[in-house]
Amino acid sequence: MTLRQVASKASVALGYLSEVERGQKEASSEILASVAEALDTPISSIMREVGDRLAVLEGVAPIVPDTLPDELVAEFDAGFAVR
Incomplete structure (x- = not known):
């Protein structure tokens, strides 16, 4: 997608999104x-990617593991089965 398409679909001003992309605005x-x-x-997914990149720049290992422990996956799945 182009920046114009993303801005339009997200209902964000193109100029503002461009400044965010260039690091001029937050x-x-x-x-x-x-x-x-x-x-x-x-x-x-976006936040994780940013966090991992920051960890590399800071010279530290990412805190979030690449996989979840089985018991956490089971707990997560059970929470959705109830709904």
Whole structure:
């Protein structure tokens, strides 16, 4: 998608989104959520990617493991089975 398409789909001004992309402005959580939705990407995936990149820049290992423990997966699955 082009920046124009993302801005339109996310209902964000193209100029503002361009400034965010270039690091000249910081986006609010609402704008981040709108952009993630426009890109059809879970915001958690974006935040994780950013966190991992920051960890590399800071020279530390990412805190979140690549996989979840089996008991956490079972608890998560059970929570959705009830609904």
